[in-house]
Amino acid sequence: MIGSARLWLxxxxxxxxxxxxSAASDAPAPAAPSLxxxxxxxxxxxMLIALDAQQLLVGVDEYSGDHESxxxxxxxxxxxxxxxxxxxxxxxxxLVVVVPSVQxxxxxxxxxxxxxxxLELASITFEQLLASMQxxxxxxxxxxxxxxxxxxxxxxxxxxxxxxxxxxxxxxVLIVQRDPLxxxxxxxxxxxxxDAAGLDNVAAEYPEPYPRVSLEWLIAAGPQVIIDSSAxxxxxxxxxARWESIPxxxxxxxxxxxxxxxxxxxxxxxxxxxxMVDAIRNAxxxxxxxxxxxxx
Amino acid sequence: xxILTPMRALWSLSVxxxxxxxxxxxxxxxxxxxxxxxxxxxVLADRDASGPAxxxxxxxxLPRxxxxxxVGACLAxxxxxxxxxxxxxxxxxxxxxxxxxxxxxxxxxxxxxSAIGLGYAAVPPAAFAGCLITTAVLYAIAxxxxxxxxxxxxxxxxxxxxxxxxxxxxxxxxxxxxxxASIFLWLIGSLSSIRTEVTGWVAIFLVLGLGATFPLxxxxxxxxxxxxxxxxxGVDIDRQRRVVLIASSLMVGAAVSVAGMIGFVGLIIPHxxxxxxxxxHRLLIPASAFGGAAFxxxxxxxxxxxxxxxxxxxxxxxALAGGPLFLWLLRRYHQRVFS
Numbered sequence: 064m065i066g067s068a069r070l071w072l073x074x075x076x077x078x079x080x081x082x083x084x085s086a087a088s089d090a091p092a093p094a095a096p097s098l099x100x101x102x103x104x105x106x107x108x109x110m111l112i113a114l115d116a117q118q119l120l121v122g123v124d125e126y127s128g129d130h131e132s133x134x135x136x137x138x139x140x141x142x143x144x145x146x147x148x149x150x151x152x153x154x155x156x157x158l159v160v161v162v163p164s165v166q167x168x169x170x171x172x173x174x175x176x177x178x179x180x181x182l183e184l185a186s187i188t189f190e191q192l193l194a195s196m197q198x199x200x201x202x203x204x205x206x207x208x209x210x211x212x213x214x215x216x217x218x219x220x221x222x223x224x225x226x227x228x229x230x231x232x233x234x235x236v237l238i239v240q241r242d243p244l245x246x247x248x249x250x251x252x253x254x255x256x257x258d259a260a261g262l263d264n265v266a267a268e269y270p271e272p273y274p275r276v277s278l279e280w281l282i283a284a285g286p287q288v289i290i291d292s293s294a295x296x297x298x299x300x301x302x303x304a305r306w307e308s309i310p311x312x313x314x315x316x317x318x319x320x321x322x323x324x325x326x327x328x329x330x331x332x333x334x335x336x337x338x339m340v341d342a343i344r345n346a347x348x349x350x351x352x353x354x355x356x357x358x359x
Numbered sequence: 360x361x362i363l364t365p366m367r368a369l370w371s372l373s374v375x376x377x378x379x380x381x382x383x384x385x386x387x388x389x390x391x392x393x394x395x396x397x398x399x400x401x402v403l404a405d406r407d408a409s410g411p412a413x414x415x416x417x418x419x420x421l422p423r424x425x426x427x428x429x430v431g432a433c434l435a436x437x438x439x440x441x442x443x444x445x446x447x448x449x450x451x452x453x454x455x456x457x458x459x460x461x462x463x464x465x466x467x468x469x470x471x472x473s474a475i476g477l478g479y480a481a482v483p484p485a486a487f488a489g490c491l492i493t494t495a496v497l498y499a500i501a502x503x504x505x506x507x508x509x510x511x512x513x514x515x516x517x518x519x520x521x522x523x524x525x526x527x528x529x530x531x532x533x534x535x536x537x538x539x540a541s542i543f544l545w546l547i548g549s550l551s552s553i554r555t556e557v558t559g560w561v562a563i564f565l566v567l568g569l570g571a572t573f574p575l576x577x578x579x580x581x582x583x584x585x586x587x588x589x590x591x592x593g594v595d596i597d598r599q600r601r602v603v604l605i606a607s608s609l610m611v612g613a614a615v616s617v618a619g620m621i622g623f624v625g626l627i628i629p630h631x632x633x634x635x636x637x638x639x640h641r642l643l644i645p646a647s648a649f650g651g652a653a654f655x656x657x658x659x660x661x662x663x664x665x666x667x668x669x670x671x672x673x674x675x676x677x678a679l680a681g682g683p684l685f686l687w688l689l690r691r692y693h694q695r696v697f698s
Contacts, residue, residue, distance in 0.1 A: 242551075243544050245540075306414055
């Protein structure tokens with residue numbers, strides 16, 4: 064089975080190819096109690112569940128069905144690369160929510176040709192994610208719940224940033240995959256997360272959300288903190304230990320975060336941010352004892 | 360036809376050796392971190408060097424340059440040998456399906472490995488296992504009859520490559536996007552994920568491959584006349600084919616296992632050197648080792664530096680550079696021959 068939450072990251076990577084605005088709907092429609100919704104993306108499924116709207120769902124993508132127990136019994140309608148137009152249409156949805164991925168461009172067009180409303184919700188940048196959640200809430204009649212969730216995230220963000228501002232800022236890198244080496248770039252919501260935590264992303268210079276970089280670049284960039292969220296089973300501290308010239312390694316500030324715990328675009332960015340901050344604090348505490356931190 | 364003399368062979372290999380030396384120097388000095396030549400030389404001169412410059416030069420660039428040279432040599436030599444054995448100018452190291460087996464083994468781990476606790480480090484052994492299985496199948500087919508039929512080998516390779524491609528498409532369609540990206544990069548070929556511990560293994564297979572096939576060079580020259588004519592001149596064609604099959608397959612398997620499916624090196628370099636040096640395999644085999652090594656090291660230096668810190672798969676550069684270069688040489692050759 065594919066590693067947990069890899070597809071979430073995949074969705075984010077795919078949406079990087081999209082060049083439109085943060086959220087776009089075919090036509091605003093009034094909320095209806097009998098609204099039949101199909102979600103084609105796990106982050107959007109999670110948003111619907113977080114907004115207490117799972118009862119509106121009549122079908123979900125494969126990954127959502129496999130990983131979200133609240134929707135496990137619903138019909139599956141394919142995945143990012145193989146959405147089933149027929150399966151979606153057969154469910155007679157009023158609304159299909161998707162991320163604006165290149166892979167599903169034709170799929171979205173065909174749905175619209177068949178008269179199905181398609182709501183595209185981007186999930187690359189921090190503001191896109193929040194705007195997408197509000198747009199989704201507005202469309203399904205959960206505006207207040209969406210507003211509260213968005214405000215909770217913004218509030219946590221402000222509080223973490225305020226606390227971080229009391230400490231000197233440090234340079235950091237967030238690893239999403241080791242081989243080949245992919246890191247978080249300037250466009251991703253995770254860059255905003257690093258910034259709020261008082262960390263300057265050394266890969267922020269790259270405009271794409273998840274640039275593929277070289278090991279040499281990483282050594283030369285010399286981050287003070289490495290947050291490793293890759294799925295490689297080799298322990299992150301052990302993996303990076305051979306590069307002692309990187310300050311993060313020399314100072315034992317290699318933070319292992321299981322994939323998906325932080326790198327998960329969805330409705331709970333506040334929890335993700337707090338998880339990451341806790342992991343870094345843990346690394347700070349243990350850095351003098353000669354070992355990096357590993358978040359279980 | 361150019362006559363090969365010891366002096367000409369020595370001169371040609373000296374020039375190619377100098378080109379390889381230049382490529383290795385370029386590989387060590389080129390990189391996104393902008394280290395100065397003085398810094399690089401001081402790191403190389405100091406056995407106990409430490410710090411970012413030492414990490415970059417000794418532990419990132421040097422192993423990568425060495426492995427790039429070995430992989431390039433393996434691919435180019437295999438290309439020469441397959442072209443000679445099959446008497447087919449379109450043959451490349453991947454024609455007999457060995458690469459398909461290696462790719463299938465590697466991609467199985469790339470797509471499913473994390474679920475069973477295997478990381479990226481397990482990819483090369485899995486790919487090499489795929490290569491060994493394919494080679495064993497090919498050898499069994501080749502040895503099924505008293506005569507080793509190149510047509511049977513070629514057809515088996517084509518069919519096996521098609522099967523492996525279908526299996527890879529199946530695995531890729533089941534993979535998430537990050538696995539998909541890894542599979543894509545691996546299929547293009549890249550030296551970015553090299554591990555120093557595999558360098559020695561690739562070197563061993565290259566030396567064994569060269570050692571086993573160089574003595575066949577005269578027989579391969581005679582094979583160009585056709586199988587029967589070569590046999591009348593004392594060449595044991597069947598033995599020659601078996602040795603070339605096993606030696607080349609192991610070299611290709613070693614190269615693909617560590618670097619993925621880097622294309623064009625095994626096709627372009629043999630043709631390019633044949634155009635320049637003539638068709639004598641006594642010179643062509645070692646010359647291809649030098650030429651393939653230099654070509655891949657130069658292409659990798661470009662792949663590492665062209666995007667300022669971001670990596671390009673070297674397979675994209677070999678294809679982009681190799682295609683036009685080959686067409687230009689071919690045109691020059693025709694102008695020279697027909698003018």
